[in-house]
Each structure stands twice: as structure tokens, then as C-alpha cells.
Amino acid sequence: MIFSPTEFKTKLIAMAKEASNGDNHAATKPPPTPSPLRNSKFFQSNLRILVTGGAGFIGSHLVDKLMENEKNEVIVADNYFTGSKDNLKKWIGHPRFELIRHDVTEPLLVEVDQIYHLACPASPIFYKYNPVKTIKTNVIGTLNMLGLAKRVGARILLTSTSEVYGDPLVHPQEESYWGNVNPIGVRSCYDEGKRVAETLMFDYHRQHGIEIRIARIFNTYGPRMNIDDGRVVSNFIAQAIRGEPLTVQAPGTQTRSFCYVSDMVDGLIRLMQGENTGPINIGNPGEFTMTELAETVKELINPDVEISMVENTPDDPRQRKPNITKAKELLGWEPKIKLRDGLPLMEEDFRTRLGVPPKK
Ligand SMILES: NC(=O)c1ccc[n+]([C@@H]2O[C@H](COP(=O)([O-])OP(=O)(O)OC[C@H]3O[C@@H](n4cnc5c(N)ncnc54)[C@H](O)[C@@H]3O)[C@@H](O)[C@H]2O)c1
Numbered sequence: 423m424i425f426s427p428t429e430f431k432t433k434l435i436a437m438a439k440e441a442s443n444g445d446n447h448a449a450t451k452p453p454p455t456p457s458p459l460r461n462s463k464f465f466q467s468n469l470r471i472l473v474t475g476g477a478g479f480i481g482s483h484l485v486d487k488l489m490e491n492e493k494n495e496v497i498v499a500d501n502y503f504t505g506s507k508d509n510l511k512k513w514i515g516h517p518r519f520e521l522i523r524h525d526v527t528e529p530l531l532v533e534v535d536q537i538y539h540l541a542c543p544a545s546p547i548f549y550k551y552n553p554v555k556t557i558k559t560n561v562i563g564t565l566n567m568l569g570l571a572k573r574v575g576a577r578i579l580l581t582s583t584s585e586v587y588g589d590p591l592v593h594p595q596e597e598s599y600w601g602n603v604n605p606i607g608v609r610s611c612y613d614e615g616k617r618v619a620e621t622l623m624f625d626y627h628r629q630h631g632i633e634i635r636i637a638r639i640f641n642t643y644g645p646r647m648n649i650d651d652g653r654v655v656s657n658f659i660a661q662a663i664r665g666e667p668l669t670v671q672a673p674g675t676q677t678r679s680f681c682y683v684s685d686m687v688d689g690l691i692r693l694m695q696g697e698n699t700g701p702i703n704i705g706n707p708g709e710f711t712m713t714e715l716a717e718t719v720k721e722l723i724n725p726d727v728e729i730s731m732v733e734n735t736p737d738d739p740r741q742r743k744p745n746i747t748k749a750k751e752l753l754g755w756e757p758k759i760k761l762r763d764g765l766p767l768m769e770e771d772f773r774t775r776l777g778v779p780p781k782k
């Protein structure tokens with residue numbers, strides 16, 4: 423068939439439109455219907471929820487909260503790189519709970535209604551340890567979970583990060599800010615990885631109609647953080663309990679905003695259950711320099727420890743504080759726990775794991 427130049431152009435535009443990311447979902451086929459048993463009157467109408475990375479710090483607290491609802495069945499998929507079965511020991515053997523050793527860089531076949539996709543090392547020490555694996559986890563892992571969401575018609579939530587703003591030139595950071603990221607730096611396996619993961623989420627949403635939710639999480643702390651995983655709060659608490667100097671990385675004037683883990687979990691669940699795709703910042707806007715954080719930990723946990731200044735790592739963001747207007751307006755969410763109240767809630771868990779008895 424021979425087309426005139428005008429016909430050819432019209433055809434090309436039509437093809438481009440079909441393949442575009444617009445509202446046109448021509449390529450979408452509806453997800454398969456679940457087993458007929460799910461609609462039987464004898465079947466308990468549970469929501470089946472997959473939590474990738476559920477053996478980690480935030481993931482295990484999220485699982486605790488989801489399991490409180492008797493209508494939820496929870497499946498955790500984790501490769502235990504930074505997580506541990508210990509974090510989930512109270513649920514192992516529970517009839518509504520399943521734990522799968524699985525690496526998200528491989529496809530996963532399960533039938534679920536919702537996916538909380540957390541799997542990814544989060545502490546800079548761990549994500550820099552094997553950067554190629556970190557970027558594979560972010561890119562291939564997120565592709566696999568989106569493929570799963572598409573196949574079964576599940577809603578999927580990605581835990582992105584404040585690190586997508588890089589070393590921000592806008593302060594506080596709102597979701598419309600595109601960030602200031604070094605694409606070839608030592609942190610880019612993580613921050614660029616998460617940026618691609620966000621892109622994939624939106625492309626699947628636009629192209630295939632997948633229901634997506636994106637949370638941009640700011641520094642979160644609480645019990646079950648890995649001891650010595652390099653993150654500042656867990657480092658300072660462990661150092662204070664051991665009576666070792668608190669290592670402030672120079673210059674100490676860099677800022678972070680710390681959110682207690684129960685507030686974070688509440689925000690993630692509201693985002694999943696709400697109607698907004700995001701991205702939405704979830705974090706506590708209380709902003710502290712690292713020197714202020716060290717002084718607070720010293721005062722609350724062990725007034726006898728010293729504070730020492732040590733060398734920093736490359737590309738450390740100089741300031742970070744979330745604008746949470748969107749979370750307030752769209753999710754009715756704001757954090758409840760102040761840093762001074764949250765830090766002491768970590769002490770007992772850290773003392774138990776470090777084998778250091780409580781102060782007399
Ligand atoms: N904690 C924070 O301050 C923070 C801030 C921003 C974003 N986040 C995001 O929240 C999520 C959870 O963070 P966290 O602090 O609980 O970290 P974490 O390291 O405690 O948990 C991550 C979990 O993912 C698992 N995992 C890693 N790679 C995997 C893979 N390839 N396949 C399967 N499982 C894998 C780990 O074993 C671990 O259980 C991460 O996606 C992280 O990027 C966390």
C-alpha cells in the first residue's frame with residue numbers, strides 16, 4: 423500500500439498517539455479476574471498485601487500495622503540483605519502471614535491486591551556496598567513489581583526518597599522541585615535509581631492504567647534500625663549506649679528532618695488507601711543540624727559521652743526539610759512524634775540487642 427505524504431503523516435501521528443503516555447490506554451488489557459472462590463459467600467473477603475523489603479526496618483513496622491487488621495493477609499518478599507527474619511518473628515507461623523526469601527530483581531508470581539514496594543538497601547553504607555546491585559534493585563526490581571501489579575490488577579506503592587532532591591537548592595523541598603542530583607556520584611546508584619523507579623511508576627500508570635502511589639520518605643528512625651548500619655540516628659544511639667564518642671561528620675551544620683517510624687507507617691497506609699498518586703513527601707519538618715542531633719542524643723541517652731568531628735563522605739546533602747502541605751491536605755496526615763520524644767523510644771531495643779543493661 424502506498425500512502426500520500428499527508429496520509430503517511432496522519433498515520434504516523436495516530437501510531438505515536440497510540441504508543442504515547444497520554445490518556446490513551448489502547449495497549450491496556452484488563453487484569454484477569456481473581457479466582458471465582460474470592461466471590462463465594464463462604465470466602466472471607468481478605469485484602470492480600472505484598473510487602474517487598476518487609477523484613478527491614480520500616481517494612482517490619484508496616485507489617486505489624488497491616489497485621490493488626492484481621493481482614494488483611496500479608497506476604498513479605500525479602501532477600502535479607504539488610505533485613506532479618508528476627509524483625510518478623512512474632513508473625514512467622516501466623517495463618518494470615520507468609521514470608522518468602524526472594525530477590526526482587528527476579529520476577530515474582532503471587533496473587534495480591536496491593537503491593538507496598540520497599541525492597542532496597544536504604545543506608546548509604548549498604549547501598550554503596552554493591553552499587554550495581556542497588557541500581558538493579560531499583561530499576562529491575564521496580565519493573566518486576568510493576569509487571570506483577572499489571573498482571574494481577576494490584577495497586578502499587580513505591581517508597582521513594584528525599585534523596586531524589588539530591589543536594590537541594592530549594593528549601594524546604596516541595597514535590598514540584600526537580601532536584602539537584604549528581605548523576606555519576608557515589609550516591610547515584612540510590613538517588614538516580616529511585617528517580618528511574620518513579621519514572622517507571624508513572625510510565626506504567628500512563629501507559630497501562632496501573633494504580634500507583636509514590637511516597638518520598640524523609641529520614642526515618644526508630645527501634646529495629648540496624649545497629650551500626652551507618653545511619654546517623656542508629657550510629658549515635660549505639661555509640662551513646664556503648665559510651666563511645668558520637669561521630670559527627672564534618673561540618674556538622676548539615677541538616678536533616680527526622681520522622682518517627684510509627685508516623686511514617688501511618689502516612690504510607692493513608693497514601694495507599696487514598697486517591698492520590700503522589701509523589702507526596704512523608705517526613706517530619708522539624709529540622710536539625712547533625713551537631714544539634716548529637717547534643718540531643720548526649721543529653722537524653724548518655725550525658726557522659728564525647729562528641730567528635732570526623733571526615734564526611736562525598737556528595738552529602740547540606741540541607742533537607744520536607745514541605746508537607748500536600749500530605750496534610752490530601753492525606754490528612756502530619757507527624758505526631760517530636761524528635762526528643764522519639765529518640766528515647768529506641769533505647770530499650772538498642773540496649774537489648776547490644777547486651778548493655780539499662781542505666782541504674
Ligand atoms: N529509613 C529511611 O530513612 C528511608 C528514607 C527514604 C526512603 N526509604 C526507603 O524505604 C524503604 C525501606 O527502608 P528501610 O529504612 O526500612 O531500609 P532497610 O534496609 O531496613 O530495609 C530494606 C529491606 O529491603 C530488603 N532488600 C534489599 N534489596 C532487596 C532485593 N533485591 N530483593 C528483596 N529484598 C531486598 C532488605 O533485606 C531489607 O529487608 C527503602 O525503599 C528505602 O529506600 C527509607
Ligand SMILES: O=c1ccn([C@@H]2O[C@H](COP(=O)(O)OP(=O)(O)O[C@H]3OC[C@@H](O)[C@H](O)[C@H]3O)[C@@H](O)[C@H]2O)c(=O)[nH]1
Nearest residue numbers: 544545546583585652653654657669670671676712738
Ligand atoms: O555517624 C554519622 C553518620 C552520619 N552522619 C551525618 O548524618 C547525616 C545523615 O546521614 P544518614 O546516613 O543517616 O542519612 P542520609 O540523610 O545521608 O541518607 C538517608 O536519606 C534518605 C534515605 O533514602 C536513606 O535511606 C538515608 O540513609 C549526613 O549529613 C551524615 O554526614 C554523621 O554526622 N555521623
